[in-house]
Amino acid sequence: MTSNDHGDTLAQQVADAADNGTPLCIRGRGSKDFLGRTPKGDVLDLSAHSGIINYEPTELVLTARAGTPLAELEAALSESGQMMPFEPPHFGDASTIGGTIAAGLSGPRRPWAGSARDLILGMRLINGQGENMRFGGEVIKNVAGYDVSRLATGSYGTLGVVLDVSMKVLPLPEAEVSLRLDHTEVDGFNAVEQAFRAGLPVSGAAHDGEQLRVRLSGTKLAVDAGIRHLGGEQDDDPTTFWHALRDHRLPLFTDDGPALWRLSLPPLPDTPDLPGKRLADWGGQQHWLRTDASPEQVFGEAERLGGHATCFRGGDREGDVFQPLSPGVRRLHERVKTAFDPKGILNPGRLYAGI
Amino acid sequence: MASVYRTEDCQFTVDRDALIRRLGEALQGDNLLVDDEAMRPYECDGLSGYRQMPQVVAIPETVEEVRQVLRTCSEMNVPVVARGSGTSLSAGALPHPQGVLLSLARFNQILDIDHDRRIATLQPGVRNLAISEAAAPYGLYYAPDPSSQIACSIGGNVAENAGGVHCLKYGLTVHNVLEVTMITMDGEQVTIGSEALDSPGFDLLAAITGSEGMLGVIVEIKVKLLPNPPTKDVLLAAFNDVETAGNAVAGIIAAGIIPGGLEMMDGPAIQAAEDFVHAGYPTEAAAILICELDGSADDVEAQREHVCRLLEEFGSEDIRVAQNDDEKARFWAGRKAAFPAVGRISPDYYCIDGTIPRRQLAYVLQEMQKLSDDYGLRVVNVFHAGDGNLHPLVLYDGNVPGEFERTEELGGKILELCIAVGGTVTGEHGVGMEKINQMCVQFQTPDLNQFRALKNAFDPQGLLNPGKAIPTLNRCAEFGAMHVHHGELPHPDIPRF
Numbered sequence: 102m103t104s105n106d107h108g109d110t111l112a113q114q115v116a117d118a119a120d121n122g123t124p125l126c127i128r129g130r131g132s133k134d135f136l137g138r139t140p141k142g143d144v145l146d147l148s149a150h151s152g153i154i155n156y157e158p159t160e161l162v163l164t165a166r167a168g169t170p171l172a173e174l175e176a177a178l179s180e181s182g183q184m185m186p187f188e189p190p191h192f193g194d195a196s197t198i199g200g201t202i203a204a205g206l207s208g209p210r211r212p213w214a215g216s217a218r219d220l221i222l223g224m225r226l227i228n229g230q231g232e233n234m235r236f237g238g239e240v241i242k243n244v245a246g247y248d249v250s251r252l253a254t255g256s257y258g259t260l261g262v263v264l265d266v267s268m269k270v271l272p273l274p275e276a277e278v279s280l281r282l283d284h285t286e287v288d289g290f291n292a293v294e295q296a297f298r299a300g301l302p303v304s305g306a307a308h309d310g311e312q313l314r315v316r317l318s319g320t321k322l323a324v325d326a327g328i329r330h331l332g333g334e335q336d337d338d339p340t341t342f343w344h345a346l347r348d349h350r351l352p353l354f355t356d357d358g359p360a361l362w363r364l365s366l367p368p369l370p371d372t373p374d375l376p377g378k379r380l381a382d383w384g385g386q387q388h389w390l391r392t393d394a395s396p397e398q399v400f401g402e403a404e405r406l407g408g409h410a411t412c413f414r415g416g417d418r419e420g421d422v423f424q425p426l427s428p429g430v431r432r433l434h435e436r437v438k439t440a441f442d443p444k445g446i447l448n449p450g451r452l453y454a455g456i
Numbered sequence: 457m458a459s460v461y462r463t464e465d466c467q468f469t470v471d472r473d474a475l476i477r478r479l480g481e482a483l484q485g486d487n488l489l490v491d492d493e494a495m496r497p498y499e500c501d502g503l504s505g506y507r508q509m510p511q512v513v514a515i516p517e518t519v520e521e522v523r524q525v526l527r528t529c530s531e532m533n534v535p536v537v538a539r540g541s542g543t544s545l546s547a548g549a550l551p552h553p554q555g556v557l558l559s560l561a562r563f564n565q566i567l568d569i570d571h572d573r574r575i576a577t578l579q580p581g582v583r584n585l586a587i588s589e590a591a592a593p594y595g596l597y598y599a600p601d602p603s604s605q606i607a608c609s610i611g612g613n614v615a616e617n618a619g620g621v622h623c624l625k626y627g628l629t630v631h632n633v634l635e636v637t638m639i640t641m642d643g644e645q646v647t648i649g650s651e652a653l654d655s656p657g658f659d660l661l662a663a664i665t666g667s668e669g670m671l672g673v674i675v676e677i678k679v680k681l682l683p684n685p686p687t688k689d690v691l692l693a694a695f696n697d698v699e700t701a702g703n704a705v706a707g708i709i710a711a712g713i714i715p716g717g718l719e720m721m722d723g724p725a726i727q728a729a730e731d732f733v734h735a736g737y738p739t740e741a742a743a744i745l746i747c748e749l750d751g752s753a754d755d756v757e758a759q760r761e762h763v764c765r766l767l768e769e770f771g772s773e774d775i776r777v778a779q780n781d782d783e784k785a786r787f788w789a790g791r792k793a794a795f796p797a798v799g800r801i802s803p804d805y806y807c808i809d810g811t812i813p814r815r816q817l818a819y820v821l822q823e824m825q826k827l828s829d830d831y832g833l834r835v836v837n838v839f840h841a842g843d844g845n846l847h848p849l850v851l852y853d854g855n856v857p858g859e860f861e862r863t864e865e866l867g868g869k870i871l872e873l874c875i876a877v878g879g880t881v882t883g884e885h886g887v888g889m890e891k892i893n894q895m896c897v898q899f900q901t902p903d904l905n906q907f908r909a910l911k912n913a914f915d916p917q918g919l920l921n922p923g924k925a926i927p928t929l930n931r932c933a934e935f936g937a938m939h940v941h942h943g944e945l946p947h948p949d950i951p952r953f
Contacts, residue, residue, distance in 0.1 A: 159815070205654070233902065235900070235903060238878070240813060247667055247910050248617070248667075252662050320759065367650070369572060424656040436913035437910065440906075
C-alpha cells in the first residue's frame with residue numbers, strides 16, 4: 102500500500118495560517134468546487150495526501166487518506182467483493198474520499214444502507230489551530246468520547262481538515278436488477294415501501310416524472326422474489342441508470358437551465374409545490390429540482406414539508422445556499438465552530454456566512 | 457467509602473438550603489427529594505460499585521419544570537446529572553456530590569407511533585422494549601436492543617449511544633435516531649435533526665448521541681422503526697477452541713454474509729448459562745457461536761445453507777438449526793441470560809465493554825487469561841462476535857476487602873489491552889466514571905482538549921455531568937505517570953508531580 106502521508110506538513114500549514122489569520126480553502130482534486138457558498142482563501146491542497154492505509158476485508162473496515170480517489174477505493178474494494186454502502190457520488194473522475202466525507206454526500210442506496218456519516222468509524226482531523234487529532238477508530242462499535250468524526254462529516258471543512266477516514270464497508274450484493282414500472286410517483290413509492298416491508302432487498306427507488314425506477318440488490322433468490330413481487334421491465338445493465346443518477350449525468354442535471362436544488366424530506370412527503378423540472382430519489386425523501394423559484398420560496402416550501410433545501414448548482418452562491426438555521430441551532434453552530442476553529446480560517450463562509 | 461470524584465471536579469459552592477428553596481418553587485408537589493432515605497435509590501446506577509449521594513433529587517413532570525431546574529442550577533452554578541432508568545454500566549448516572557440528580561423517569565409517554573412513515577415520537581423515559589411493543593401491531597420494531605432493554609430508557613440510550621446484539625446489521629442508537637429536542641444548560645429548548653434523512657449544517661445529532669449527558673438534557677426523541685423481518689433462523693455451532701470459532705466468524709463475513717446477530721460465548725459462559733436456563737447448550741464445547749439470519753424466506757434459506765457449510769468447513773462438529781420458535785428462543789435465552797447466569801456462580805461480577813479488531817481475538821483472550829491468573833480473578837467471556845465488542849465478566853466478591861479494587865484494576869488492564877491491539881475502551885456502555893482513566897490512554901492531549909472545547913460550546917459553565925467521560929489533563933498526568941503508550945508517555949507536555 103502506498104505511503105503518502107502529508108499530515109504533519111498540512112498541520113503546519115494550518116498552524117501558520119492560524120498565526121497569520123489567513124483563510125484557507127481546503128481542496129482535494131476540486132471536483133466539488135461548485136458546492137456550498139463561494140470558496141475563498143488560500144488553497145490547502147490535499148490531493149497528494151493519498152492512499153489506502155489499512156484495509157482488512159473480514160473486519161469490514163477500510164482506512165484511507167483524504168486525497169484518495171473514490172475510483173481507487175472502489176477498485177480495491179471490488180477485488181475483495183466489497184463496497185462503500187453509502188454509494189458516494191462521483192462528480193467527474195477526480196472525486197476523492199476526503200471531499201465526499203467533508204460534504205457528507207451519499208448516493209441512491211442511502212435510505213436502505215445508511216449515509217456517509219452512518220458509515221464513518223473514525224477520522225484524523227486537523228483543527229483550526231493546526232493540531233493533528235484522532236477520533237473514533239477502526240472498529241464498528243466505539244462510543245469513547247464525543248462522536249467528532251460524524252460531527253465533522255458534512256461540515257464542509259469548516260470544523261477541520263479531514264486527513265484520514267476509517268469507514269465500514271460491506272459485501273457487494275450477489276445479484277442486482279434495475280426495474281422500470283409505470284406507477285405514478287405517490288403510488289410507486291408506496292409500492293416500494295410495501296416491498297421493503299415484505300423483506301425484499303430494495304436498494305434504490307426513484308421517479309423521473311414518467312416512470313418509477315426500482316433497484317434490488319441481494320442474494321439471487323431474494324432479487325428474483327423482488328422481481329416477482331414488483332413486476333415491470335428490467336434494464337439490460339442494472340448499473341447504468343443508477344450510476345447516472347448518482348453522478349448527476351442524467352439530462353435533468355446536464356441540460357442547460359436554472360439552478361439545481363436538492364430537497365431532503367420526511368418519509369412519504371407531499372409533492373413539493375414548486376415550479377420546474379423535478380426528479381425524486383430515495384423513495385421520495387430526496388428531490389432534485391431545476392427551478393427559477395427564489396431561494397426564499399424553495400427554503401419555505403422545504404420547511405413546510407418538514408425538511409430542508411440546498412442550492413446544489415448555480416444560483417446565488419454568495420447568499421444562503423443551505424437552509425437557514427433556527428436561532429438556537431445557529432447559536433450552537435457558532436459556538437461549535439469557535440471550539441474547532443477559533444480564528445475562523447477553515448473554509449470560512451463555505452457553509453453559512455460567519456461560520 | 458470515599459468519593460470517586462476528584463477534588464478538582466468538586467469546586468462548586470453550594471448553598472443547599474437556598475437550592476432546596478429555589479427548586480421547591482420550580483417544581484410542583486413531591487417532585488423534589490431532599491431526605492437521605494428518599495434519595496438513597498439514586499446513589500448509584502447499574503454499576504453499583506460506585507456510590508454517591510447528591511444534594512437533592514429533582515423529578516420534574518413537564519418540560520417547563522426541566523427548564524426551570526436547569527435555569528436555577530445555571531444561575532446558582534450547581535452541577536446537574538440527568539438519569540433515565542439508571543441502568544448504566546459505566547456509572548454515567550452516578551450523582552455529583554455537590555449537584556442535583558435530575559430524574560426523567562416521569563417522561564414515560566409514547567407520544568406517537570406513525571406507522572405509515574415508520575417514526576416513533578417518545579419521551580426520554582420510555583423503556584427501550586416498550587417502543588418495539590407499541591410498534592409490534594404494525595409489524596414494526598425499534599432495532600437497537602441493549603440487553604437491559606426491558607428496563608433501560610430511550611433517553612439513556614441516546615445519551616450513551618446504546619448498542620445490542622443486532623448492531624452489525626442494524627447499527628447503534630446513532631443510526632436509528634432522527635431527531636432530539638433538548639434543553640441546554642441555560643434553559644433554552646433546541647430541536648436537532650429532523651424527520652428527513654439529514655439536516656442542514658453540522659451533524660449536531662451525532663455529537664449529542666453518546667455525549668453521556670454532558671451537552672444538554674433531552675426531553676423528546678424521534679426514532680425510526682423498521683419492519684420485522686418476515687423470517688428469522690437461529691443457528692448454534694460448537695467449537696473445540698475459541699480461535700477456530702473466531703476464524704469461522706471471519707469466514708462468514710468474508711463470504712459476504714452479514715447476519716442479523718452473531719454472538720460467541722466461551723466455555724465458562726456456556727456452562728453458567730446452561731446451568732441457569734437449560735438451553736441445551738453443548739457444555740463440553742470451548743466456544744459456541746449463535747448466528748441469527750433474517751430476511752425474506754428464500755433469502756434466509758439460502759444463507760442458512762451457506763452458513764452451515766462454512767461452519768462445518770471451519771471445524772464445527774456440532775451445528776444445530778433451531779426448528780421452531782421455541783427452539784430459536786431457547787438458543788437465544790442462554791446468551792441473553794449470560795449476565796444473570798454468571799451472577800449465580802459468583803457473589804458479584806464486573807462487566808467490561810472493550811471492542812477489538814476481530815482478528816486479535818485469540819491473542820486478546822490469551823492475554824486476558826494471563827491477567828486473570830495474575831490477579832487471581834476468574835474471567836468469563838461473552839462476545840458480540842460480529843462487531844468485535846467483548847464483554848469479559850470478572851467474577852469477584854465485594855465482601856472481601858480490596859477485591860472490588862483489584863477487579864477494577866484488572867478491568868482497566870483489559871481495556872488497555874483492547875487499545876493496544878487497535879480497539880477501544882467502550883463499544884456500547886459509555887465511559888462514565890468507570891473508564892475515565894483509560895480515556896487518557898486512548899486519546900492524546902489535543903484530542904482531549906478538543907472534546908473539552910466542544911463540551912464548552914454547549915455548557916460553558918461545565919455543570920452537566922462534571923467529572924465524567926472526558927478526563928482532565930491533571931487526571932491524565934497522574935494516571936499516565938504509571939503508563940507508557942506506544943513506547944512514549946502520553947501527554948508528554950504536561951508537568952508531572
